[in-house]
Amino acid sequence: MSGSVRPASLLSPTLTPFLYPCLDGTWIRARTCTSRRILRSISTTVAGKPPVDIHQYDHLDPSPPEYTTNLFTDSTTLTLHAGSGGHGCISFLREKYIANGPANGGDGGTGGSIYIQAVGGETSLHKLARRSILKAGRGKNGQGRLKGGSRGEDLLVTVPVGTVVREVWRKDPVAEEEALDWEERRARRRRKGKGRDMKDDENNEPLDPSEDQSSRWRRDKWLLYPGALPSWFSSADFPALPRPRRSNLAMSQPPAPINLDLDKPMDTPMLLAAGAMGGLGNPHFVTKSIMRPKFATKGDEGMKVQLQLELKLLADVGLVGLPNAGKSTLLRSLTGSRARVGDWAFTTLSPNIGTFVLDNYRGRPSIHTNGSSKEPRTNFTIADIPGLIEDAHQDRGLGLGFLRHIERAAVLCFVVDLGAGDAVQALKGLWKEVSEYEILREREVNAESERATEHTEGVIPSSAPSNHFASGEEELLAASNAEGGSATRRQREEDIVLDPQVGRQLPKLSLPPISSKPWFVVATKADLPSTQENFVRLQQYVNDVEASVVPHPSEKKNAWRKKLAALPVSAVNREGVDGIPTLVLELLD
Numbered sequence: 119m120s121g122s123v124r125p126a127s128l129l130s131p132t133l134t135p136f137l138y139p140c141l142d143g144t145w146i147r148a149r150t151c152t153s154r155r156i157l158r159s160i161s162t163t164v165a166g167k168p169p170v171d172i173h174q175y176d177h178l179d180p181s182p183p184e185y186t187t188n189l190f191t192d193s194t195t196l197t198l199h200a201g202s203g204g205h206g207c208i209s210f211l212r213e214k215y216i217a218n219g220p221a222n223g224g225d226g227g228t229g230g231s232i233y234i235q236a237v238g239g240e241t242s243l244h245k246l247a248r249r250s251i252l253k254a255g256r257g258k259n260g261q262g263r264l265k266g267g268s269r270g271e272d273l274l275v276t277v278p279v280g281t282v283v284r285e286v287w288r289k290d291p292v293a294e295e296e297a298l299d300w301e302e303r304r305a306r307r308r309r310k311g312k313g314r315d316m317k318d319d320e321n322n323e324p325l326d327p328s329e330d331q332s333s334r335w336r337r338d339k340w341l342l343y344p345g346a347l348p349s350w351f352s353s354a355d356f357p358a359l360p361r362p363r364r365s366n367l368a369m370s371q372p373p374a375p376i377n378l379d380l381d382k383p384m385d386t387p388m389l390l391a392a393g394a395m396g397g398l399g400n401p402h403f404v405t406k407s408i409m410r411p412k413f414a415t416k417g418d419e420g421m422k423v424q425l426q427l428e429l430k431l432l433a434d435v436g437l438v439g440l441p442n443a444g445k446s447t448l449l450r451s452l453t454g455s456r457a458r459v460g461d462w463a464f465t466t467l468s469p470n471i472g473t474f475v476l477d478n479y480r481g482r483p484s485i486h487t488n489g490s491s492k493e494p495r496t497n498f499t500i501a502d503i504p505g506l507i508e509d510a511h512q513d514r515g516l517g518l519g520f521l522r523h524i525e526r527a528a529v530l531c532f533v534v535d536l537g538a539g540d541a542v543q544a545l546k547g548l549w550k551e552v553s554e555y556e557i558l559r560e561r562e563v564n565a566e567s568e569r570a571t572e573h574t575e576g577v578i579p580s581s582a583p584s585n586h587f588a589s590g591e592e593e594l595l596a597a598s599n600a601e602g603g604s605a606t607r608r609q610r611e612e613d614i615v616l617d618p619q620v621g622r623q624l625p626k627l628s629l630p631p632i633s634s635k636p637w638f639v640v641a642t643k644a645d646l647p648s649t650q651e652n653f654v655r656l657q658q659y660v661n662d663v664e665a666s667v668v669p670h671p672s673e674k675k676n677a678w679r680k681k682l683a684a685l686p687v688s689a690v691n692r693e694g695v696d697g698i699p700t701l702v703l704e705l706l707d
């Protein structure tokens with residue numbers, strides 16, 4: 119021990135004597151009664167203990183065949199196809215003595231809808247990543263005797279809690295039809311208003327009455343009686359194409375673009391894209407002149423939407439450390455996790471989540487409170503992410519891809535290896551990467567909000583509710599006034615949520631800055647020889663940060679400085695780790 123440092127006064131009042139018995143007496147200042155009880159029990163077992171066998175806990179230092187590998191994917195792109203509607207049916211009643219009965223074709227069924235639900239218990243998107251396109255079922259075609267087609271099968275996409283969903287693009291054929299229909303009716307209205315001279319205001323050209331699109335026969339929209347040739351039908355025989363329709367369900371769709379943060383388990387699935395409407399059967403087109411219409415309409419095409427899913431794991435504690443620091447070993451010693459451990463860098467290639475059980479319901483109930491909810495806390499979760507290397511924030515190593523998983527951790531646990539050089543420098547290096555990542559993230563959030571503003575200004579979302587809820591004339595008047603029209607639309611969009619549980623757009627999560635999160639340091643491999651001085655220097659530095667004698671390692675103003683602690687542990691021998699839950703609970707609550 120160097121003479122300049124006064125170790126006894128610097129060491130934390132935690133588990134130091136356990137590892138450094140020569141410094142005994144410093145640990146008596148335990149923070150809480152609980153930690154004092156734990157420490158006392160450890161110290162009594164330590165007295166007169168024979169040297170520890172490093173391999174006594176096999177699962178903490180496993181042999182290679184025992185390594186577990188888990189499939190993990192934290193981001194993927196999915197293309198979802200809502201179900202198309204079934205076609206309407208062309209059919210006529212035929213019974214004994216009724217040779218040429220009336221039309222009795224049923225309507226086509228509505229296509230299946232797409233729902234999303236965040237569920238607990240899942241920690242990866244790999245199942246979804248294997249399937250890039252997911253399709254809901256198509257509605258069945260209508261049948262004779264006015265039998266409507268059955269609905270298409272719905273599709274439920276289940277994602278882990280913590281998934282962020284962003285829309286990449288969408289193709290909504292019904293919205294395109296609506297836009298076309300709206301243009302046509304506006305042109306018709308203008309013609310009506312202009313009277314006989316019929317001049318187009320923009321081009322100043324005479325309008326051709328035959329240009330009326332509504333009466334235009336569209337082959338792709340109509341279904342003809344089997345065996346009938348299109349030439350048998352003149353366009354005059356066809357009624358105007360029915361206006362585009364949407365199911366009632368479409369009103370609970372989130373407005374475009376979809377931007378969800380599913381940070382809580384959902385009781386009910388949330389609608390993403392409603393299935394398209396089925397076509398109309400031939401009875402809809404019976405008129406005085408056409409008593410037996412030999413045509414029906416086809417079902418609408420379903421909406422397609424591409425979504426980017428990104429998983430941000432939700433854990434109470436995030437382990438941050440250099441490669442090979444001993445994070446996975448620490449996770450294994452604290453929890454029942456089977457995280458892969460190995461004596462080389464980048465053993466961990468994807469995040470692991472472990473659960474520390476406080477109350478296993480076998481004894482007296484746990485009395486730990488659970489933050490805001492005030493319910494007893496029965497466990498807390500710990501996320502172990504791949505090691506960070508210098509410039510991880512510039513995507514070196516595996517860092518950047520996985521730093522997002524600690525974004526939502528309530529407490530950060532910096533893991534430094536006492537046997538691998540200056541622990542203070544290691545801690546400063548880790549903080550540098552974390553704060554650089556924070557800057558990157560802030561920039562990304564700003565860019566995203568700018569994009570969102572651009573999108574909403576003056577553009578009618580493609581999933582704007584259908585016009586068929588208002589009477590045609592009323593709506594035309596509103597729409598002819600550009601400003602008023604979009605305002606009405608926007609207003610209606612806010613009003614249309616039928617089921618507040620299912621149709622709500624989840625609020626965007628506003629994450630606190632990473633540097634303002636509570637943190638502590640775990641100095642691992644304290645069983646290695648001559649690590650004592652290194653730990654003492656680390657302890658001194660942490661105390662100085664707490665007392666604001668030196669700047670915070672993140673160099674941020676409002677960074678967390680309360681209750682800082684550095685704990686020496688030997689995870690591989692499971693020594694010193696018992697103090698971590700107590701500290702974590704203090705910081706969590």
Ligand SMILES: Nc1nc2c(ncn2[C@@H]2O[C@H](COP(=O)(O)OP(=O)(O)OP(=O)(O)O)[C@@H](O)[C@H]2O)c(=O)[nH]1
Nearest residue numbers: 441442443444445446447460464465466505643689
């Ligand atoms: N002596 C000693 N060795 C340890 C201790 N903790 C971990 N190790 C060893 O350090 C090596 C690396 O441990 P890991 O837990 O895989 O380290 P990691 O930080 O998860 O490494 P990456 O996943 O590569 O980032 C393994 O050989 C462990 O047995 C400890 O407390 N004492």
Ligand SMILES: [Mg+2]
Nearest residue numbers: 445446465466
């Ligand atoms: Mg690891």
